[in-house]
Amino acid sequence: MSNAMFDWTCVYRTDNPLEAHIVLGLLTQARLKTHVEGAVLTTALGEVPFCQETIKIFVCAIKVPEAEEILVNYQQNNLSEDWQCRGCSEHNGSGFQYCWHCGKSYDESK
Ligand SMILES: [Zn+2]
CATH class of the missing domain: 2.20.28 (Rubrerythrin, domain 2)
Structure with missing residues (x-):
């Protein structure tokens, strides 16, 4: 039986570490479990996350619709x-x- 429902699915990609940081914050606030590739992000106050590669944010496949709703709101706002x-x-x-x-x-x- 396939476990595809629980695969990590990329819902957001950006070259901007600050944006990735904010998107992650929004997803975390919504209690979505996230997985990040391409950067080591810190959430410590006062520290600016920095990286030079594309950052990819993943959520569990079954949570993609939830994450997309958050991201659409984020982009519209x-x-x-x-x-x-x-x-x-x-x-x-x-x-x-x-x-x-x-x-x-x-x-x-x-
Ligand atoms: Zn402030």
Whole structure:
């Protein structure tokens, strides 16, 4: 019997470690188990993850629809302007809905 339902499936790829970090955060918040290839990401505050290769984020095959919903929301909610986090004063690019530094959302920082 096939175990394909539990295979890791790539749901996101990016060359931007910060973006990967945020996407991972969103998936983790939704309690999805993730697997990352291409980078060693750190979640420690104040440390910027860095890598030079394409990062691939995987979730369990049966969780792909859930992950895709999160990613679609993430991409639709991309902001048009840069913004500054109210929690830590970090400057965030328009592509980030959450502060990459402390994880506070844009809505909380308005
Ligand atoms: Zn912040």
